[in-house]
Amino acid sequence: MNILLGISGGIAAYKTPELVRRLRERGADVQIVMTASAEEFVTETALQAVSGRPIRSNLWDKEAEASMSHIELARWADVVLIAPATAEIMARLASGAASDLLTTLCLATESPLAIAPAMNHVMWNNPAVQANCKTLAERGVVVIGPDSGSQACGETGAGRMTDPDEIAERVFSRALRPRAGEGRLAGKTVMVTAGPTREPIDPVRYITNRSSGKMGYAMARAAQAEGARVILVSGPVNLAEPRDIEVLHVLTAEQMYAATLERIADIDIFIAAAAVSDYRPLVEETRKIKKDAAETSIALTRSKDILASVAALAAAPFTVGFAAETHDVREYALSKLQRKKLDMIIANKVGADCGFDCDENSVDVYWQKGSKSFPVSDKSTLAGELIALVAERYEDERGTGTHTELAVLRTNDIAS
Numbered sequence: 001m002n003i004l005l006g007i008s009g010g011i012a013a014y015k016t017p018e019l020v021r022r023l024r025e026r027g028a029d030v031q032i033v034m035t036a037s038a039e040e041f042v043t044e045t046a047l048q049a050v051s052g053r054p055i056r057s058n059l060w061d062k063e064a065e066a067s068m069s070h071i072e073l074a075r076w077a078d079v080v081l082i083a084p085a086t087a088e089i090m091a092r093l094a095s096g097a098a099s100d101l102l103t104t105l106c107l108a109t110e111s112p113l114a115i116a117p118a119m120n121h122v123m124w125n126n127p128a129v130q131a132n133c134k135t136l137a138e139r140g141v142v143v144i145g146p147d148s149g150s151q152a153c154g155e156t157g158a159g160r161m162t163d164p165d166e167i168a169e170r171v172f173s174r175a176l177r178p179r180a181g182e183g184r185l186a187g188k189t190v191m192v193t194a195g196p197t198r199e200p201i202d203p204v205r206y207i208t209n210r211s212s213g214k215m216g217y218a219m220a221r222a223a224q225a226e227g228a229r230v231i232l233v234s235g236p237v238n239l240a241e242p243r244d245i246e247v248l249h250v251l252t253a254e255q256m257y258a259a260t261l262e263r264i265a266d267i268d269i270f271i272a273a274a275a276v277s278d279y280r281p282l283v284e285e286t287r288k289i290k291k292d293a294a295e296t297s298i299a300l301t302r303s304k305d306i307l308a309s310v311a312a313l314a315a316a317p318f319t320v321g322f323a324a325e326t327h328d329v330r331e332y333a334l335s336k337l338q339r340k341k342l343d344m345i346i347a348n349k350v351g352a353d354c355g356f357d358c359d360e361n362s363v364d365v366y367w368q369k370g371s372k373s374f375p376v377s378d379k380s381t382l383a384g385e386l387i388a389l390v391a392e393r394y395e396d397e398r399g400t401g402t403h404t405e406l407a408v409l410r411t412n413d414i415a416s
């Protein structure tokens with residue numbers, strides 16, 4: 001693996017020679033690019049000795065640019081890892097700046113990007129830093145750490161760079177997207193629905209729910225990390241568009257149904273993570289409803305069931321549903337699995353402080369012959385584990401052929 005290691009100017013930069021060794025021990029070729037500030041914390045000489053390659057730091061270095069241009073360097077990297085990542089470089093990355101060699105490379109690469117933030121705990125908790133980190137994570141950047149503990153400044157809190165050995169481990173894990181053609185879902189097309197739907201009552205009002213779309217977006221990114229081509233059918237959410245994922249934006253349940261069914265023929269695995277409104281107003285008023293009456297009511301009608309419709313198709317993809325319930329989660333989930341003839345169901349308890357509109361989740365997964373529980377973890381980690389299970393179940397039940405190949409096989413079965 002070719003790893004482009006970006007080092008920015010944080011005190012934890014002194015740990016990077018060890019990080020380089022841990023990466024090289026695992027068989028990586030490591031090319032280091034330092035920011036100007038990083039040079040204050042660790043010497044080029046030490047890094048060159050452990051990486052075995054000349055260090056790059058200047059965008060305007062004519063000699064280095066002639067031997068391997070910054071664009072060639074961006075293409076060379078299988079993974080770009082920035083460790084430590086300062087508050088400053090996270091801000092530059094979030095804003096799309098290309099003001100130095102490292103940020104220019106990050107914009108020019110199509111390979112996955114991972115960052116290991118490291119800074120004083122007050123800096124880390126600053127809302128601007130948190131917002132930049134969130135933006136980067138939503139765009140698919142893998143954020144490693146930071147850890148909590150005693151800090152170089154003498155204080156204690158969250159902001160320590162994750163241990164070099166653990167960073168190296170994460171870089172080699174499947175959290176980082178493999179190149180096309182690699183990963184357990186390589187060659188497969190996965191469709192994920194995400195977010196809430198919005199059912200209009202009149203021109204200014206609508207019915208919706210508390211879904212943030214975070215779980216669905218995390219599932220889409222995790223499927224991409226396993227090498228799948230991903231189509232994301234998204235309701236209205238406040239999340240950044242994931243890189244290299246085709247996103248179909250919809251508002252209502254009807255639109256989500258139409259967008260999903262229109263593209264379903266090519267889909268190998270369908271994951272319904274959206275919180276689709278079960279009911280919509282029977283009539284959408286063309287004028288704003290006035291507050292004349294003391295009481296009023298809105299007649300609702302059932303929306304089409306996207307999940308059941310997909311699962312009932314003659315050549316249905318491997319179909320995975322989500323069941324968000326406030327009580328009797330297991331019973332409802334199992335009945336939904338049987339009733340809708342799903343391949344898998346992922347059940348989670350939702351309430352005022354869990355499941356919806358938050359960054360963590362815990363779920364139980366059921367299929368015809370088994371089940372598995374996943375304890376509370378952040379949605380991105382959980383999504384990676386869930387997608388690994390989906391891939392395993394898919395291989396068990398459908399083998400490794402694509403949906404089109406399987407459909408042909410099924411047609412031949414019928415013909416014979």
Ligand SMILES: Cc1cc2nc3c(=O)[nH]c(=O)nc-3n(C[C@H](O)[C@H](O)[C@H](O)COP(=O)(O)O)c2cc1C
Pocket residue numbers: 007008009010011012035036037038085086087088089118119120123
């Ligand atoms: C002694 C010292 C230690 C610093 N440590 C950190 C740090 O751990 N994390 C951080 O985000 N910034 C730290 N800074 C501030 C950065 O060096 C500064 O924001 C710089 O502009 C970062 O530039 P760069 O991201 O291009 O490397 C430190 C500054 C000094 C003087």
